[in-house]
Amino acid sequence: MSIQSIIQWMMIGISIVLLSGQSAANLQNRGMSLQPATPDNYELVWSDEFDYEGLPDDSKWSYDVGDGCPDLCGWGNNEQQYYAQNRLENTRVQDGHLIITARKESYKSAAYTSARLLTRNKMAWTYGRIEVKAKLPLGRGTWPAIWMLPEEWVYGGWPSSGEIDIMEHVGHEPNRIYATAHTEAFNHSDGTQNTDTLRVPDAEHRFHRYAIEWTPDAITWFVDDKQYAVFKNRRQTYKEWPFDQPFHLILNIAVGGNWGGQEGIDDTIWPQEMVVDYVRIYQKE
Incomplete structure (x- = not known):
């Protein structure tokens, strides 16, 4: 083989490597996972990689439906949306992502529609690492959340049995996310909730990994594996933990x-989407 041929093959090899790197970067930018390693001392016990098309997998997900009336009109927070079920306009799986869409439209009792997807009556966990990779909606009036509620409400209704907010974001505070634990002793109704916040400069434009690690001793919050909040078990009774x-x-x-x-x-921003790349639940081996 001539020296010129060798050089040509070397250049082809370099191009392939560069293209491969570019493809990986493009996948990351689109939010498509490159399957990160399992966290130390954990094993994957449940996940949805959204590697299908259409409505969310009904063996894994159920819906809250309606506007919360008559008991909790506005779901207890004076929210304006109607949560719809099995409606592709509000919840669909496409191109490897779960897409939850809030829209301005007259629908039943509301001027907006959205979706609230949950694993209730399908799967629940005590302790573990809960990780969701997502890109958040943009604009004033949006309120996306990744959070957890009790399956059985062992200690009574909210807030006695607790609430874990893995990620909350409000559109009038761009690029800022919140971590909160609610209990009977610590909750926003009394102004005693335990909340921490972190600025994530491109939360509405890029995917980030929002996670908690929940043990009998504490709940710890992470963004892209960076720890930024912790709620420790100071239990005297269930009211604290x-x-x-x-x-x-x-x-x-x-x-x-x-x-x-x-x-x-802001009625000029709709529709808005929360795009989820995956949901993964890990527990200790």
Whole structure:
């Protein structure tokens, strides 16, 4: 083989490597996972990689439906959306992603529609690492959340049995996310909730991994494996620490409400989407 031929083959090899790297970067930018390693001392026990098309897998997901009336009109927070079920306009799996869409449209009792997807009556967990890779909606009036509620409400209704907010975001505070634990002793109704916040400069434009690690001793919050919040078990009674029972996972976008609508709703921004690349639940080996 001539020296010129050898050089040509070397250049082809370099091009292939560069193209491969570019493909990996493009996958990352689109949010498509390159299957990160399992966290130390954990094993994967449940996941949805959204490697199918259409409505979410009904063996894994159920819905909250309606506007919360008559008991909790606005779901207790004066939210403005109607949560729809099995409606592709609001919930669909496409191109490897779960897409939850909030829309401005007249639908039944509301001026907006959205979806609240949950694993209730399908799967719940006590302790573990819960990780969701997502890109958030943009604009004033949006209120997306990745959170958990008790499966059985062992200690009574909210907030006695607890709530874990893995990620909350309100559109009037761009690029900022919140981590909160609610209990009977610590909750927003009394102004005693335990909340921490982190600025994520491109949360509405790029995918990030939102996670908690929940043990009998503490709940710890992470973004892209960076720890930024912790709620320690200071249990005297269930009022301080009800987090010893199974909780299910919830994904939703609310519209307006006491917090999400604190500065009003921008009616020029709709539709808005929360795009989820995967949901993965790990527990100790």
